[in-house]
Amino acid sequence: MVSSGRLPSRLGQRREGIERALSERGIALESLLARSNLDEWGSEPIRIGVSGGPDSMGLAVLAWAHGQQVLAVHIDHGIRPGSHKEGAVIADALAPFGIGLLEYRVAVEHGGNLEDRARQARLARLRGAATAHTMDDQAETVLANLLRGAGLIGVGAMQPGARHPTLGLRRAELRAVCEAAGVAVLDDPSNTDSRFVRNRVRAELIPLASTILQRDIVPILARTATQSQEYVVALDLILGQLANDPAELPAVLARHRLNAQIVAGLGLRLTSAQLEHVREVAVGARRGHQIVHAIEVRRRHDKLVFLDRDGAVLLTLDLT
Numbered sequence: 001m002v003s004s005g006r007l008p009s010r011l012g013q014r015r016e017g018i019e020r021a022l023s024e025r026g027i028a029l030e031s032l033l034a035r036s037n038l039d040e041w042g043s044e045p046i047r048i049g050v051s052g053g054p055d056s057m058g059l060a061v062l063a064w065a066h067g068q069q070v071l072a073v074h075i076d077h078g079i080r081p082g083s084h085k086e087g088a089v090i091a092d093a094l095a096p097f098g099i100g101l102l103e104y105r106v107a108v109e110h111g112g113n114l115e116d117r118a119r120q121a122r123l124a125r126l127r128g129a130a131t132a133h134t135m136d137d138q139a140e141t142v143l144a145n146l147l148r149g150a151g152l153i154g155v156g157a158m159q160p161g162a163r164h165p166t167l168g169l170r171r172a173e174l175r176a177v178c179e180a181a182g183v184a185v186l187d188d189p190s191n192t193d194s195r196f197v198r199n200r201v202r203a204e205l206i207p208l209a210s211t212i213l214q215r216d217i218v219p220i221l222a223r224t225a226t227q228s229q230e231y232v233v234a235l236d237l238i239l240g241q242l243a244n245d246p247a248e249l250p251a252v253l254a255r256h257r258l259n260a261q262i263v264a265g266l267g268l269r270l271t272s273a274q275l276e277h278v279r280e281v282a283v284g285a286r287r288g289h290q291i292v293h294a295i296e297v298r299r300r301h302d303k304l305v306f307l308d309r310d311g312a313v314l315l316t317l318d319l320t
Contacts, residue, residue: 011098014181015065021180027173029065035168037161038066045069047129050101052090052186058174059132059166061181064097073129076105086186093184106294127314128267133164136171139221140201147197151272152235153259156228163267167222236260245319247283254279258304258317265315266306268295278304282319 019029038046046063050056050072063070072094074087087103094101133141138157145154160167166174178185194200209217239249239257246254255275262268262278270278270291280286281297281304288298295314296307304317 014096018061018065018177018180022176025176025180027176032062032169032173032177033066036062036066037165037168038063038068040162040165041068041130045071047071047073047126049126049129049131050074050090050094051188052086052093053188053191054175054178054185055132055134055137055166055171057090057093057183057185058177059130060094060099061097061177061183062166062174063130064099070097070099072099072101073126074101074103075126076103089184089186097181126267128163130163130165132166132174133158134166134169134171134174135222136202136218138167138225139206139218140198142221142225143201143205144198147201148271152228152231153256154269155224156232157225159229159263170218232256232260246279251276251279254282258282261317262306262315265317266295268292 022029022032041063046068048056048060048063048070050060051074056072060070060072072090074090076084076087084105087101091101091103141157142155145157148154158164158167175185177183190196190199192199192203194203206217213220235256239253242253243249244257246258249257255272255278258278259270259275262270274291277286277289278291278297281289281299284299288296290296294309296309298305298307299319302318302320304319305313306315308314
């Protein structure tokens with residue numbers, strides 16, 4: 001990380017301007033940085049998944065203000081008309097901050113469960129890049145996972161850290177960063193499409209629950225996620241003393257361990273049914289399985305291998 005005092009004078013002046021503009025809104029830039037997990041990247045360049053929306057653009061600017069070298073990664077799903085032009089808009093908006101853009105195009109066919117298939121295709125390409133999920137996203141994930149019948153891991157939602165550095169920030173704060181920095185953002189119309197469960201959780205369920213409780217439930221749900229994560233950590237410690245071979249563990253513990261390894265290695269969260277399919281491959285009950293649209297899992301001797309649609313290895317787990 002490079003301190004703000006060592007930024008070239010022109011960039012330093014830009015940072016000071018952002019800091020003043022945020023202060024006028026009652027927001028302290030240093031507070032935003034302190035509540036993020038950008039320090040976990042150390043001096044390494046940070047890769048950030050950027051959609052062009054205020055959350056990801058705000059994170060890119062925050063990382064720059066933190067003095068880090070930033071590379072933005074943009075995924076075009078090709079779902080919306082004209083989406084192929086968004087990369088150029090994003091590149092122009094980030095160029096004044098010395099942030100480069102790496103752009104990928106992935107094919108996601110229209111049909112059932114479009115939201116999840118697009119997400120899985122995006123994750124397969126991002127490969128560990130940081131994402132700008134906020135405390136609001138965390139709360140929505142807790143509720144959406146509960147509605148899908150998730151257990152302890154699902155309620156734990158996203159883990160704060162280098163991959164999710166802004167879970168301590170609110171969505172409105174990242175939008176304020178963009179406005180203070182004069183960064184143009186793209187508002188994705190799919191974020192208000194009522195066909196998607198998460199959008200209805202955001203637009204209807206969370207406001208209703210906040211009205212019922214007469215308080216903002218987002219921090220409460222985020223705290224619930226943190227408590228669930230603490231239980232998961234304790235369970236992982238216990239599992240660390242047991243056999244690594246899924247065949248030697250009760251199915252529920254085997255799924256738990258596989259889930260932790262898949263999340264750590266791919267940033268991919270699977271449903272209980274998908275995890276059971278992975279476990280069956282691991283214990284030899286299946287030869288292989290396509291767990292999501294773009295990722296297949298196979299067992300090769302004492303290894304569990306995850307492959308993308310082109311056959312490239314994304315993750316290898318040792319089963320011995």
